[in-house]
Amino acid sequence: MKSSSLKCTKCGFLGEKRGGIWHLLYISNNESHVSKKSYENLHQEASAMAKDGSYEVLGAFSRGNDTLDIASGQGFIEKFSPETFALDFSLNALQKSKKKGAKNLVLASAEALPFKN
Numbered sequence: 141m142k143s144s145s146l147k148c149t150k151c152g153f154l155g156e157k158r159g160g161i162w163h164l165l166y167i168s169n170n171e172s173h174v175s176k177k178s179y180e181n182l183h184q185e186a187s188a189m190a191k192d193g194s195y196e197v198l199g200a201f202s203r204g205n206d207t208l209d210i211a212s213g214q215g216f217i218e219k220f221s222p223e224t225f226a227l228d229f230s231l232n233a234l235q236k237s238k239k240k241g242a243k244n245l246v247l248a249s250a251e252a253l254p255f256k257n
Contacts, residue, residue, distance in 0.1 A: 144157040145157070159235075161231070162245065162248075162254075163247045164246055164247060165229055165247045165249060166248070166249065166252045167249055167252075168252070172249060172251065180231065180232050183213070183230045184232055186236060187213070187214055189219075195216040195219065195220060198217045198220070199217050199218075199219065199221040200221075202221035202223075203223070207223075207224045207225065209225065209226050209227065210227050210250045210253075211228060211250060212226035212227055212228045212233065212234075212237060214236040214240070215233075215234075215236060215238075218237050218241065218243075219241060219242075222242055223244065225244040225246060226242045227246040227250070227253070229250075
């Protein structure tokens with residue numbers, strides 16, 4: 141399995157890409173660690189996609205644009221717009237997103253976005 145890495149020039153945090161998912165998760169407080177653990181447990185099982193058409197609409201808006209889906213969950217938007225960047229702090233959720241066809245997967249916290257702008 142090919143691995144890539146990158147280092148934050150600001151804080152020195154080292155992230156790497158494993159299995160098609162960028163691992164850039166940095167959690168600095170205990171409350172977030174507790175939330176992450178609960179969220180990982182939630183995403184052990186597949187969840188049902190809303191049938192109201194909302195994910196299809198969001199996917200249509202995302203296609204062809206530089207789009208970031210923060211707290212992407214199991215990749216319902218990415219199912220309709222695989223180029224959307226899916227960011228979540230649950231590895232289980234991102235692995236399910238990958239199975240739905242998501243191409244740009246980032247394991248990170250919304251509290252510490254690993255992007256320049």
